[in-house]
Amino acid sequence: MKISFHGACRTVTGSCTLVETDDTKILVDCGMFQGSKDLKELNYGEFNFSPAEIDYVILTHAHIDHSGLIPKLVKKGFKGTVIATKPTTDLCSILLPDSGYIQELEVERKNRKLARAGKPLLEPIYTHLDAKRALMFFSTLDYNLKVDLTPTISIRFQDAGHILGSSIVEIWAKENNYETKVVFSGDIGNLNQPIIQDPTVIEETDYLVMETTYGNRLHKNIGDKQELLLQIIESTFLRGGNVIIPAFAVERTQDLLYYLARLDFEGRLPDCKIYVDSPLAISANEIFKVSVKYFDDETKAAFDKIWESPGILQRIVMTRSAEESKKLNEVRTNAIIISASGMCDAGRIKHHLKHNLWREESSIVFVGYQAPGTLGRQILDGKKQVRIHGEQIAVNAQIYNLDGFSGHADQKALLQWFDSFKRKPKEVFLVHGEPEGMEVFKNLLLERYDLEVHMPELYQTFDLRYGQVKTYDIEGPTEKDIAYIYANIINKLSELYKTNLERQEIKQLYEKLKSIENAI
Template identity: 45%
Template sequence: MSDEPILRFHGAAGAVTGSCHLLEWQDQRVLIDCGMFQGSKTEKELNYRPFPFQPHRIDAVILTHAHIDHSGLLPKLAKAGYEGPIYATQPTADLCSIMLPDSAHIQESEVVHLNRRNERRGRDSVEPIYTAEDAAVSLTLFRPVALEVWQQATRSIRFRLWNAGHLLGSASVEIEIATANRPLRLLFSGDIGPEHKLLQFDPKAPADFDYVICESTYGDRERLETSDPARRAALMAEVRAANHHDGALIIPSFAVERTQELLADLVYLMETKAVDTSPIIIDSPLATRASEIFARHARGMENGQLLSKALHAKNVRFTQTVEQSKAVDFIRGFHIVIAASGMCEAGRIRHRLKNWLWRDNGTVLLVGYQAAGTLGRILEDGAATVRIQGDEITVRARIRKLEIYSGHADGTELLSWVKARQPIRAGVFLVHGEEVALAGLAQRLSSILVESRIVTPHIDSAFKLTKHAAIDVSEARALRLEPLKAGHHDWHNTLQSFILKLQAELQNAASDKERGVVLRKLKRALAGED
């Protein structure tokens, strides 16, 4: 048992997904977030492994917000024996009530399809990460709490939540541990929203901490001006450029918040005649249910009245059933489709992409962060062909990116946020970022902090939190993932890229003889021959 608290980073360390931080003090254990890993198959495989801690020994969970990369393994936690409280804001609890069952449905559906393929290939069947029943059990553990009010997590650890400005209900977590002489003070940023976010007020938190654990998603970059007029002008330009006869603007979008922001701005642009009025289809049952929750909380949101008006616009249609979704393929004339998931990894967006990527009158507009190894990142990086559900698709559609809708603060805004938390006596941990973003934010913070006080942990690394500095107490054997494998393309991505390039080489060969030459060279290379 340590005489100082220990903080363990079990996710979102060197990568942007799987947020999960375990705080240990004496015999007390508090988990901040319990998120699902997304990105490469190597990272997603961690979702199937046992937790690197004993769930039944956790005393409390504090959830920063409802996004699946922060909340998505809560049903698995409950399945593994956790029975304690899950503290979150009321809007976060409301959103999780639809997002966690939806995630369970995805797990079960994908496993059904996978097991059919495994049976045909003579492979063993697999189990879903968790089921709808596990999700339902986890929801009974939620304990909604108000912002800026102290709560007791354990006998010696208390916390309070502060608006993080990222998502409806999102929060930063202030923690005090009743150590000797004076409390040890920590602040977990959660995901910090940018300035001028349409539906959320600016982030808010106190100052004077021993440690700050700060997200770094966009730590290496600065975005363009993010005022309401600038954001709408950028969206207007994309809609006008995409507006071709019998064309479509396909927007992969997170079902929660991003979809509602886009909808509000699109309807505003159409009502003010900045763009032509066109059908807007929200092709996501989850986004439909989330929009109902946003409507209930509209009074407590910035510009909530704009969203309420957009949700009832005559040219806006929500699809619920599979039949309604399939009917979208038969729409004639220019239209806009917003569908989940935002990184193109699951959901109806993959069907929309299969239907439109090969057409030169289609436009795909990426409006959020695309993690390494996801289909969204592969498209963003300019792939000429992609594989979707086993099919090879040639990319002829315009691929566009609009970062101005990001739910994350950029490097300058994160620096300002950290500055406002000073004094920070012992150190800052940088999490929830890929390698370049982490290095970029560390460089920015070196202007206000001693470099040795800026720590970039890896997945499963651990640190003793003294009053003066963080001491690395990680055990190499405890690391589930090599540091360089987090936040990067893996061998699965390389294999898919190689297969697509090989197929293109064979198709472009002038004759069967040339194709034979290519294949013989490959066979010799595999055999290790010169």
């Protein structure tokens, strides 16, 4: 068995890992790169493998950074099967066409400029019709069922506790009477989250591919996030402002509605309207309502009494149309506006930020990960002015980061999940994390256990056959490689400036950056 890494290498985006045996090729995830402009450019290049040769895509969950390039894979010749849980498949049925619409709108905007300049026009990565066609390749598999894909390869999904339908993937491969097991963590969720189950304990594996989104961080407000949210709402309304919450359409929006419904049921939520201003989130809500069997016991018991109570339903306003969304710009106080995108890089949330970010009386509440280079990250990092729709907007609102709402396990929870293995992996491959967090988590594992820990580079390949690991050097630097490395150095430089580290390290990075610029 060989595995090669085609995304989420020292960055939190673009998850995609190729698993190869003598007769089968499997992708675990096929995600889109998000964040900085340089990372996004990677979505336009060719795959570094032949899509027509891929037999299966094993999809850990529906988030676009894990599923978003499946339509492109189909467009480029994939004819195999995409295997996912039913909730993941249902969520992809709304997320992928929406992503296709976004690609079309983005290219349409760029092509207007290119046409005026007399330059060649671009094609979208894929269209909404490409995305709908890709859904025809999906097949569902429930949790805890071990199935044979071929006579030599078996897989099983376990609940990752990240979002509805999210999975840990177990893969067994037999070659020459030798069986190798690899576990892909997917995105590991926080413990004691509403709606979803806690991450499943995995007892044993030979090799582990593990996410490290928060490898160097602890969530600060896990236990009291509902109370903190209430305090923010109360203080904002006393100032005469609105509470603006950038939230991912899937899971974060539903978590927030659950907590707001609980506050309303307890009679503690101030008089207000709750606007869900995201057609995608509204559609996701409908999928959640028919997926109750996947909820944890607490949420199942509270579903009708709290989440569907008449009181909260009277407060919630679902705004599907653009006209309804625009009217929210006139609302000055006592409104909670939950809108996408979660990182503020696109969608209706940018309009709500434009009309509230400059107001001292309003509050902006972040409840999820903000990737480097995104508008959300700029605001969290303390920029005094940000650019929205071509206009400089002052950041005067109160800014909050309730990372206890995050769908990702923090460092403590990641270690706890790893510790639960009765037979630890021989080797670990860390992915889906920023370099600093990965390095910290790698050192923690090395201090505690006698094992090998890798931080793969983009396109790096490892041969896992017969219990021996051989690393293949990365061939060549392609233009895609250079753009990827360039983007990561830019992000690193940005972090160094903000933390005021020694100038010598910055100088060395500048020299490296200069050499890459010359190569480009």
